[in-house]
Amino acid sequence: MMKAREQNPADGRHVVIVGGGFAGLHAARRFGRRGYRVTLLDKRNFQLFQPLLYQVATGSLTIGDIAYPQRTLLRKMPKVWTLNTTVFDIDPEKRCVYHEHGELHYDLLVAATGVKHNYFGNDHWREHAPGLKTAEHAIQMRRRIFRAFEYAEMCEDDAERTKLLTFVVVGGGPTGVELAGALGELTRKTMVRDFRRFRSQDARIVLLEGGPDILPVYPASLRAKARKHLADLGVEVQTSAMVEDVNAEGVRVRHSDASERIEAKTVLWAAGVRPSLFGQVLADATGAERDRGGRLLVNPDCSLPTHPDIFVIGDLASLVDASGQQVPGLAPAAIQQGRYIADTVYRRDRGKKVKPFRYRDWGTMAVIGINRAVGNIRGWKTSGMLAWFLWAFVHIRALIDGEQRLRVFVNWSWKYFTRQMGDRLITGDPTHTQSLREARLRASQTAESQAAVEARRRDVA
C-alpha cells in the first residue's frame, strides 16, 4: 500500500518523532519538507539551545535568549503537527506510542529524547549538586550561585562565609570547564564592586575531574591552554579526583593517595550522562542493545537492528559512523542525524541507494571566559581571543531564529564592552512564601550576633 502511489512515496506515511531538541526538530523539518505526515511530541513547548545553558546559570543570558517554541519553528509546515505532551510507553509490535493525552500510531518512529544526568548510583546527590540539562536546571543553578553571594554578604561567621564563597564544579568535560570559567569571569571581573563585606575575587572555584586531565577529547596542547585560561580566572583544577560523597556542606574527594573534604555550599554537577526515561523504556520494549553509557546501539542508517521502523538519533544513539569515528553527543551531530534519516527514508522510498551516516566534524570549541577559549577545528588548533570570537560567531549563527540571534548578539556585545551581565535574577523561590513566624524565630536565634552586624556595618560605611 505504501508504494501504491508513485508520485509521492511519502504520502500517507506517519512519522512520529519523540523529542524536539536539535535532532528531533531538524528531523521534523526535513521529513515535513519531504512531504511526510509528521507528529512531533515533546514534554516542553520549546527547543532549547543547550550548549549555552551554562551562560543562563551564570547570569550572562536569559532563558528566553536560548529557547524558542517548536510550534513557531514548524508553523509553516502544514503536515507537521506539534503536541506538548510526555510520551511514557511504546508498543513496537502495534506500532503505537502512549502519551499523557492518548496514543498515536506510527509508520516510522524517531526517538530523540537525549540524555539526562548520571549520578552513578548516587541519586541522592542530585539535591545538593544540581545538573544542567533543562531550563529549570539553569534557573535553579543561577538561584544557588547568586543566593550564595547574597548570604555571604549577610554572614557573620568567617568559616561559614568561606563555605558560602566556595564553588565546586564536578566534571572536567566541556560543560564543567565552561561553567567553572564562567564562575571565574563572574567573580574576578563582573562582580568585583558589588559587595561590601567580602571581595568577590576571593571566592574559591574548584573544578574536579576524575580522569588524568580536563577536556579529554582535546589535543594535549589545547588542554594545557585551557588549564592556563582557567588558572588566569582563579579556577583551581584537580584531576584524578574522584567524588566520594556530596552533601549540603560540601564534597569528599579521593585522590590517588588520600581523601579530602572540600567545604562548599554550592556544588554543581557536570559529570556523566545516561539515557532519558523514554530511551530506557524504548530499550526495554525493543530489546535494543546498549553501550556502556546506556545509549542505544544503532545501525549505520540510525535505525534499531531489531526494528528497522524505529530510528534513534542525537545523544540517545550510539554509533560508530562510516569513517570509523564514534559520533559525539554534540548539537551538530544531532542536527546532521535528523536530516540524514529523513533524506535516507525518502531515498529508500523512491528505490534509491542509501549511504550510511557519516558525521562531518566542523570542530569543537570550549569557552572559558571572555577572550579565552580553545578550539580544534578540523585539526587546526586555536586558543585565546581568536578562538573566542570564532566561538561567538558559531554560536550566534547556530541560534535558529533571527530575533534570538539579535538578542544574543546585543547581550554579548554589551557584556564584551562593559563586562557587565544582564540576568542575575534570583527567581522561582520567593522568600515571602516562608511564614513570618518562622522568619521571626530564625531572627531571634541570631539576634545576639546581630549587635555585631551593626558594628561591622559602621566599619564599612
Next chain:
Amino acid sequence: MMKAREQNPADGRHVVIVGGGFAGLHAARRFGRRGYRVTLLDKRNFQLFQPLLYQVATGSLTIGDIAYPQRTLLRKMPKVWTLNTTVFDIDPEKRCVYHEHGELHYDLLVAATGVKHNYFGNDHWREHAPGLKTAEHAIQMRRRIFRAFEYAEMCEDDAERTKLLTFVVVGGGPTGVELAGALGELTRKTMVRDFRRFRSQDARIVLLEGGPDILPVYPASLRAKARKHLADLGVEVQTSAMVEDVNAEGVRVRHSDASERIEAKTVLWAAGVRPSLFGQVLADATGAERDRGGRLLVNPDCSLPTHPDIFVIGDLASLVDASGQQVPGLAPAAIQQGRYIADTVYRRDRGKKVKPFRYRDWGTMAVIGINRAVGNIRGWKTSGMLAWFLWAFVHIRALIDGEQRLRVFVNWSWKYFTRQMGDRLITGDPTHTQSLREARLRASQTAESQAAVEARRRDVA
C-alpha cells in the same frame, strides 16, 4: 550629636529603606549621593519594571528584559549597602527593623514595599485567577495562557476546547486593559498559523469591569478609543459586571439584572490592590491611619504623622499633594517621591526650608496592542499609532539600564516588523515530575476517545 559636625549633616545618620522598587531604589540613590549611610533591604535581589509585566505574561518580553539586580544599580555608591532579605517587623520606639537574618537600627526609615493583589475577601480565588505583581506571577500567568492553547490542540471535546480557549480578565484598569489587548494581539495576529485543530483567532477574550467604564481615570473620548481598539482585537468588554465567584471552570458575573456564568479555563486577575505585608505590619506598629484601600496616610512631606522619622513612599502611601491631587500609584510618582524625601531630609538637616511634595504628572498611557494605545499627556489626548510610539519611547527611556534598553528595543522592533514574539515558554512546572504511572492511568482513561484523535489527525493532514 547628629548636628555636631557641620560639614556634612548627613554624616553618621543611618537610613534604612525597605523595598527596592522604583520608590525605594531612587530614594537609596539620592540619599547615597547626599552622603547618607543607607541600607536597602529587599526580599528580591532585583528591581522589576512592573508596568511591563503583562508583556512577560503574554510572551513579548522575557523577565530578564525588565528586571535588574539592585546591587549592580547601586554598586558605585560605597555608602549604600544592599541586603537580600525579608523584613517582617518593626519597633518604632527602639527604631529597629527585624529581618530574616537579624535586626537593624535606623535613624530614618523609608517604607516602600508597595501593594499586592486584593481579592476582596475571597483569597481562595487566587489559585484560579493569578494576579500580576511579581516576576513569578508573570511566569505563572504565561504558563497558564500558553498551556491552555497546548491543551486545546490536543482536546477531543468541543465544549472543553471552547472552555480552554476562553480567557477572562478581571479588572478594567490599565493592567487589565493592557493584558486583554495583548491577548487579542496574540490570538488575532501572532499565533494565527500555529495550531492545526482550531483557529487562534476564535479564542474568546472577555474583559470584566465592575464600574461603568474601563480606564476610569481617562477622559471619555480616550475611553471610547480604548474600547474601539479592544473591539478591533476581538476583546469583549463587559462593564458594570461584578465577579461573584471564581473557580477552576470559570467565573460567575452579576450584571445589574442577572447573573451569568462564563466557562473559562483561564481567569486572570487585575482588579484592586492592598498594602504589602510589611505595610500592614508598619500600620499596626505605628497606629498610622489608612485610607479606604488600606494605604497609609502621610504628611505633605511623606512622613508618618505619628513618626516623623518614618517615611512612606510609592504605592504604599496615600497622599493628596500640594496641588490638591491624589498622588497616583504609578512609577513616576514613586520615583519622584523617592528623590523628594532624600532632598527634603538633606535640606532640613542643613536648616533650609522644605516644600511639600508635589506630583508632576507627565501623562498616562495605556497600550492595547501594536499601533494601538491611548495617552493623556498633560491634557493632550492622543491615540492610535502616535500614542503607541510615544508609549514605546517613554517605556524604553524609563528602563534604567543601557543593556536593557537595547534588548527591549531589539525585541520590540522585531515584534513590530515581524509580528512574532520571542518568549512563549512554558517553564517552571515540568511535566516529567508527574509519575509515569499517573500518566499511564490518565491515558488509559482517555484511550477510547483516542481512536478519534488519529482519525481527526488524518483529516488535518
